[in-house]
Amino acid sequence: MKKFDYKTLNNFTITPEITQKLIQISELRGKIEASSLESHNAILERLIEVAKIQSTEASNGIEGIHTTDTRLKQIMARKVMPRNRSEEEISGYRDVLDLIHQQYTYIPVSSNTILTLHKHLFSFTASNWGGKFKDIDNQIVETLPDGTEEIRFDPPKAFMTPTLINDLCLEFNNAIQKDQIPSLILCAAFVFDFVSIHPFRDGNGRISRLLTLLVLYQANYGVGRYISLESLIEKLKPQYYQALEESSVGWSDNTNSYLPFINYFLSIILQAYRELDSRITPTTNKSENLDILILQSLQNELRPLSKRDLMAYIPQYGQSSIEHALMNLSNNGKIRKVGGGRSTKYVLVI
Template identity: 60%
Template structure:
């Protein structure tokens, strides 16, 4: 007979915090302190980063699940200047709505069963799906998809009929652990997200919901770097590591013997990278005497690789998108840069003299 899963957040399954975990936690708290100062002194720059992060988060979180559209259509959907044209765009629009809801109202969104069901319903509000906002009614599996089109079973989530019980207990354990303060909220958030993914409570949208709940839980615990730097994009860029650590931490999950450490370590790495990128991007704004063209040239030299327009917009937050586009056009007219690729693959490189 299978042991019913218990969420032992008072011990995190007897987790021993390694020096590596401790060091990452220390760096994150240090950089969070610096972010508080930036939010008082770099308001305009951070506001531009928010807009960029929302687009990147919506794009990346959906692309991880094989859902995407063109850059132009994505921008229009984010700005609500067009309606979704297909199922992918309907799901992208739903993610946009939930993401904005979390950005604007995270203080007033309790983490419980009703919230999870409500956010899931919003995620699929633009589709004709009838199961948005309802837990799965059939058992499911978590598969690892490979680039050659094959897949393998990674994990068998709990049965559908016990899903509501497990989600209720998960939320209760999460909230109690935050009150007890035996572990850093970062570790509790990471364990919560991992266990949510492991329960896999919905027919569809589990991955996207996990990343939205990640943002919500981090915001509520005063780690809001995801507001300015897309955590979803960082996860997309390290997708193989993401799935690998999920697999390692899943061993023994049903029997309550799994180790959270592999996933916690990955989670902290993503958060730490986001804080470091925030510091780097805002530091660029100290170069106030440089023109947008000079900054574009500097970044193309420093990165030693072609950069897309979206990458340059992210790297140069003190200038608007239109200003950067104008700078790119001027540099092309002056024969200082050139374009390679087309469509989503369009990038810019320095022109060799």
């Protein structure tokens, strides 16, 4: 039977690289908290709104669940009801995301909580497995760029799932209370073990990302409120599968190394704090030209960016200001459009 060793995490040793990431995350969190966030209320409210949309879009997109930008915004604003299976699952994710953002203080990390979150995730669908652990064995499968699928890991049998989830939550909560291992490392291990159990017939990836947000909130790392962790995970999807595969070796007999996944997890959190810092910092210089900020964003990302992307990267400016600046930059030949209509993005002119 699988046992969860949250006293030592299978004799896990904190490497210099892990130490550096923990220090940088702590420093950035401290800097942001000390920067008088109240003075950035308008910016933070915009970041929250954008992060919710990005999180819902990215987390479902990882699973191949999509809708149009217009429909997504309407669903997020609760202006329309879902009209197909994809939109039903998007609506469910929106509701669970809102629940965690609003009530994380009162949500225990437990088997019942995980089942309840899963039930809400599928509440708009006709599926009868929402809120129920899997009753058939499953596998962790990666969809490759060419559309083919590759088996990455064989999770435990279905009949073992309730016991494993109970044991995992118990060991995680005990370790958090004892505070002998940094909480970020424990959060990473918890998410990895949850994914490895793969307790549901469907929705495992989405629930794992929602649980990531929950345990980070409770560990006082609330960056996911302002920066979409799901969006960062989507961008690093190949690295996610690689880390998962490397940390899975020996998982069933308790000899696996958590290091690859913990390293990946901390990279995501560090990137999120760096992004939050960069989006708040420019607000101290009100005179900085919007055109320059757009060009800097395109240079930093080195990929086409949509108007919505730029609104997230430059939250101190509204939509109309960004639209006007994009038109000026396009007319002056400094950027050019890629695609058209709702898919329009912008790139630097070389």
